[in-house]
Amino acid sequence: MKFLNVVEIESALVALNNRFPTLTQRINLPNGTYEGRQSLALLIRGNPSFDCRPALVFVSGVHAREWGGPDILVNLATDLLEAYTTNAGLAYGGKSFSADEVRSIVNQTDVVVFPDINPDGRAYSMAAAAESPQACWRKNRNPASSGGVASRIGVDVNRNYDFLWNFPVTFAPLLAPASTDPSEDTFYGTGPFSEPESRNVQWLVDRFPRARYFVDVHSCTGHVLYPWGDDQNQTTDPSMSFMNSACDGKRGVENDAYRDYVPPARLIELQTAAAVMRDGIFAVRGQSYLSQQGFSLYPTSGTSEDWAFTREFLDPSRVKLSGFVIEFNKDYDFFPTWAEMVDLILDIDAGLVALCVHATPGRWAVTLCWIMKRFWSLWHRVFKPELWGPYGPWDRMARYIGRIGTSVGRLIGRK
Amino acid sequence: MPDNSDKAPGDERDDDIFAVRVRVRKAQIDELLSRGGLDYGDHPHLSEGPEGIGQLGLFVSRAQIDDLRGDGYEVEITSNQSARLRERLEEVGQGDRFEGGRIPPRGLGRKIGGRGPRGQQPPPSPGPDDEPEPLS
Numbered sequence: 001m002k003f004l005n006v007v008e009i010e011s012a013l014v015a016l017n018n019r020f021p022t023l024t025q026r027i028n029l030p031n032g033t034y035e036g037r038q039s040l041a042l043l044i045r046g047n048p049s050f051d052c053r054p055a056l057v058f059v060s061g062v063h064a065r066e067w068g069g070p071d072i073l074v075n076l077a078t079d080l081l082e083a084y085t086t087n088a089g090l091a092y093g094g095k096s097f098s099a100d101e102v103r104s105i106v107n108q109t110d111v112v113v114f115p116d117i118n119p120d121g122r123a124y125s126m127a128a129a130a131e132s133p134q135a136c137w138r139k140n141r142n143p144a145s146s147g148g149v150a151s152r153i154g155v156d157v158n159r160n161y162d163f164l165w166n167f168p169v170t171f172a173p174l175l176a177p178a179s180t181d182p183s184e185d186t187f188y189g190t191g192p193f194s195e196p197e198s199r200n201v202q203w204l205v206d207r208f209p210r211a212r213y214f215v216d217v218h219s220c221t222g223h224v225l226y227p228w229g230d231d232q233n234q235t236t237d238p239s240m241s242f243m244n245s246a247c248d249g250k251r252g253v254e255n256d257a258y259r260d261y262v263p264p265a266r267l268i269e270l271q272t273a274a275a276v277m278r279d280g281i282f283a284v285r286g287q288s289y290l291s292q293q294g295f296s297l298y299p300t301s302g303t304s305e306d307w308a309f310t311r312e313f314l315d316p317s318r319v320k321l322s323g324f325v326i327e328f329n330k331d332y333d334f335f336p337t338w339a340e341m342v343d344l345i346l347d348i349d350a351g352l353v354a355l356c357v358h359a360t361p362g363r364w365a366v367t368l369c370w371i372m373k374r375f376w377s378l379w380h381r382v383f384k385p386e387l388w389g390p391y392g393p394w395d396r397m398a399r400y401i402g403r404i405g406t407s408v409g410r411l412i413g414r415k
Numbered sequence: 416m417p418d419n420s421d422k423a424p425g426d427e428r429d430d431d432i433f434a435v436r437v438r439v440r441k442a443q444i445d446e447l448l449s450r451g452g453l454d455y456g457d458h459p460h461l462s463e464g465p466e467g468i469g470q471l472g473l474f475v476s477r478a479q480i481d482d483l484r485g486d487g488y489e490v491e492i493t494s495n496q497s498a499r500l501r502e503r504l505e506e507v508g509q510g511d512r513f514e515g516g517r518i519p520p521r522g523l524g525r526k527i528g529g530r531g532p533r534g535q536q537p538p539p540s541p542g543p544d545d546e547p548e549p550l551s
Binding site: 019158 | 445451501516518
């Protein structure tokens, strides 16, 4: 085996869809990249009749040089499908999942993998005659802000999401959670979601209104990170939040008065899910990843996991979506050998499958969902909208009786 | 694994990028990162040591290492990332091993206790009103 190249990532997803046509759907992302590539994601959905399934959206490959991310997600999809279709459980080193757990994941959740967000960047990093600057390429290949200078090409897609994107205004002076300079690795683009790669992620998440977990796979520090990335968390003052423009100019400084709000129950949920992934990773071969808040030293703006977490604050009617980053490989090395990468794939896939198990509805939830579905089906059969709706005969009769009552009341009142 | 070599390997090029650990006090980090031009990956991380001094991971050029050292920072080179990529290019797939979708990949996870093929019809079979929404 070897690292997947850009073409192979896409054809691996096509092959999985061809091999498992009733369990998977190909999702063509709508926004082509600057170099004209169309991206692909894969949905694993075993039981379409179960309406209450939560979705887990896994993405990777946003940074060109972080080679192993797409390999991790393609392998995850392959393992789940192979195990499900052979009634098998899954084992990654010392971590195993039963056949029941695999079956529940496939039948009762939507698992969405989008392995290669930034194919142009990956193709550039993997180009056979790689020179040094392109070896550690991080950004996409959009030249719009480059002024024709090769070293100024590209936008950091993970500073381009709509979360406090305009950092010169939203953060404290002199901090650099991203960069306005196209020659920098963290150049934030020309506007939130200015890049097709970040818009594809936004589109994908929007397609799954029941998405509960979003995980962006990066390398290479050995962390599981949860929001917020702009400042330290606090759980007491909802007004001190990313939504409050009165807090502009104050964010990003450690141990000062400003901290970003997370509802207490949500903070526990974030920490619990991060710990589930961390423990799943550890169980494989004892790799100790740290689960912690994204802001630990220095702020970030415009990142995917923070943007994912903003959605429930901006529209409380939305299903609560928890955003995470996994930074695989503790060795500060973007380019492990393939033999090392195999171990890393097993580590991270164990963490992700553990999260899937964590997200899978329990038996009571499945039963309740089934009962509610039947109840509403029966309700609509008995109380047909055409009879009981606002223009049906019963409603008209009720309004007629109401009018008679009003008239009688007036007559009595006159007397 | 890091090569822990501070010496220029034979194939080092002028603009190679190195993974380094810089010994810093927490109070120095804002100054260091706000000057721009230093690549700390996606989120900066400090492996904390005693007395408030830790090691900050960065990806920098030889010239940047010299600048940091000139400013009094202690810099440990852990690997030449550009050189590692050049070695690693041999481990990138060539062509298309999955032949445009004809050959499926094989998972690396061990399948345990399989009781034979389930087939592809998930129980229970969906009704006509349960079709998944089309995804374009």
